[in-house]
Amino acid sequence: GAVVSQHPSWVICKSGTSVKIECRSLDFQATTMFWYRQFPKQSLMLMATSNEGSKATYEQGVEKDKFLINHASLTLSTLTVTSAHPEDSSFYICSARGGVGGYGYTFGSGTRLTVV
Amino acid sequence: DQQVKQNSPSLSVQEGRISILNCDYTNSMFDYFLWYKKYPAEGPTFLISISSIKDKNEDGRFTVFLNKSAKHLSLHIVPSQPGDSAVYFCAASARDSGYALNFGKGTSLLVTP
Numbered sequence: 001g002a003v004v005s006q007h008p009s010w011v012i013c014k015s016g017t018s019v020k021i022e023c024r025s026l027d028f029q030a031t032t033m034f035w036y037r038q039f040p041k042q043s044l045m046l047m048a049t050s051n052e053g054s055k056a057t058y059e060q061g062v063e064k065d066k067f068l069i070n071h072a073s074l075t076l077s078t079l080t081v082t083s084a085h086p087e088d089s090s091f092y093i094c095s096a097r098g099g100v101g102g103y104g105y106t107f108g109s110g111t112r113l114t115v116v
Numbered sequence: 117d118q119q120v121k122q123n124s125p126s127l128s129v130q131e132g133r134i135s136i137l138n139c140d141y142t143n144s145m146f147d148y149f150l151w152y153k154k155y156p157a158e159g160p161t162f163l164i165s166i167s168s169i170k171d172k173n174e175d176g177r178f179t180v181f182l183n184k185s186a187k188h189l190s191l192h193i194v195p196s197q198p199g200d201s202a203v204y205f206c207a208a209s210a211r212d213s214g215y216a217l218n219f220g221k222g223t224s225l226l227v228t229p
Contacts, residue, residue: 004159006159032215041125041222042221043118043120043219043220043221043222044160044205044217044219046216046217046218057214091157093159093160095159095217105150105162107152107160107161107162108159109158109159110157110158110159112157
């Protein structure tokens with residue numbers, strides 16, 4: 001079945017540094033990838049939609065200069081949290097369309113980011 | 117503005133009985149609905165979906181019902197098993213919004229032996 005590999009699964013970084021999260025579709029080509037963020041006991045909130053070869057589309061209230069998204073190939077999208085602050089600590093999940101079942105959505109396993 | 121709502125944060129059911137998880141939505145443009153199961157610190161796992169042209173979809177122990185006039189859907193799990201204990205998210209999508217998923221806040225299901 002379709003697999004989306006997300007790395008790292010967890011990361012701790014110092015305030016002010018940048019962190020890159022990778023999301024790869026392993027056995028299918030994902031023209032569109034979605035990045036979500038989840039706070040404890042909250043919903044998964046869509047941050048941005050990335051399309052291969054073009055600029056990402058950010059949801060209202062998401063700072064595009066802070067959350068840099070690159071979708072350079074059909075199998076790789078990256079989210080870079082720049083100048084991280086403690087309030088950026090959250091669970092980040094990517095999703096790609098191109099698998100089977102469930103509208104073709106396949107989710108990564110998520111990344112727990114803690115900024116200290 | 118939460119367009120998909122799961123008003124029950126938690127539900128406890130005895131093993132073997134039916135679990136019913138509810139979901140309401142406000143956007144009439146949603147045309148596809150999905151249920152996901154999620155464990156802490158993991159990505160969601162797809163369970164079952166339904167198109168807006170249907171009112172019921174069944175897959176094994178899982179059945180999703182859609183009532184478009186009420187903008188309501190529900191997930192039935194029967195019989196419930198302890199392994200079903202997890203957080204269940206309802207999600208909805210609209211073709212004209214690029215198929216992005218809108219999630220509810222989730223319902224934590226506990227199935228007790």
